Amino acid sequence: MPEVAKSSIHWFRKGLRLHDNPALLKAFENANEVRPIFILDPWFVKKGRVGINRWRFLIQTLRDLDTNLKELGSRLFVVRGNPLDELPKLFKEWKVDHLTFEVDTEPYAKERDEKIEELASELGVKVSKIVSHTLYDTQRTIAKNGGTAPTSYQRCLTVLSQLGPPAKPAPKLSAEHIKDCKTPIGSDHEEKYGVPSLAELEKKESDCGPSLFPGGxxxxxxxxxxxxxxxxxxxxxxxxxxxxxxxxxxxxxxxxxxxxxxxxxxxxxxxx
The missing domain is CATH 1.25.40.80 (Serine Threonine Protein Phosphatase 5, Tetratricopeptide repeat)
Incomplete structure (x- = not known):
């Protein structure tokens, strides 16, 4: 019999989608409860060099993600705070024993994720991280190239041809995947975990340009x-x-x- 997780968290970061999201599917696998979360760090809101149109794009994407989850009987939990502070709190509050997220390749994210894995281990939380941010596993690609990254387009093509085709897309999260587990949704969900507005981020809608390419x-x-x-x-x-x-x-x-x-x-x- 497969091990059953009491409570899982899937941490959305860049892959804000239900299609081809193997880490999201992993969170629902053999779980009783699953909470999909996105962590909005106020530091980036106040000090990050992010234009207002990009903030609007993110909000549109989060709203669409929440709507799509809602159609399956789940919801998106937008958590405000630093991941290093907030995740340990959620592990304890929600009695979490499984955390899933996609592998990130950026230096800041890699350092952050290593710290998160350490905190999770200390609290007895299993971590499943799966490649889906990139078409190929970057570590496998580097290893295949003798331990260094390919430095030319042609060399990259040669290495990738040796690795073979990329993995097939994972199936879209569906009602079938979540039929045996639930997402606990409180009456105060919108107040505590709702998708933020531009006003909450201290941004003005009037400062945005035309929404030519909506997010989501x-x-x-x-x-x-x-x-x-x-x-x-x-x-x-x-x-x-x-x-x-x-x-x-x-x-x-x-x-x-x-x-x-x-x-x-x-x-x-x-x-x-």
Missing amino acids: ETEALSRMEKYLKKTSWICKFEKPETEPNSLAPSTTVLSPLPEVWLRLSENILLES
Whole structure:
């Protein structure tokens, strides 16, 4: 019999999506309770160099994520604070014994995650971290290249060809995945864990530019499907032929949708 977790947390960071999110699926695997969380660090709100349009994009994405979870009977818990302070509190308050998140490759995130793993170990919390932020496992790629990162495009292609195709996309989180577990949702959920507004972040909506490219997995999938249907255009696409100074985008404009569509679309294109 598989070991059953009493209470799991999935920590959303960059992969704010239900599609192809193996760490999210892992949190629901054999669990009784699962709380999907996003941690909003006030330090970044006040001191981070983040423009207001990017904050709006994040809020739109979090709202869409919460809506999609709500349709499955779950919710997103937006926690305010430093992860190193807040996660140990949540481990104790929610009696957590399993934490899942995607592997991050940035220096700051790697150092932070190592500290989180240490804190989790001290409190008896199992940690499952799974590669899904990148199409390939960066550590495997470096190891395959003799312990150093490939320094040219052609060398990178050679190493990746030796590794073989990337992993298939994980299935979308569905009602079937969560039928045997629940997300405890209190009557004060919106007050304590609701998605923030721009006003809460001390930002003004009037300072935003036009919302030409809304955030969220729903918008991302819609735009991705639109362009994947243009198979001839994809096969003939050449970056030098785009018009960077045109008033209307001459590319797919998929770049504003990081992590939501990337792995799924790349796997589809690799198969075509």
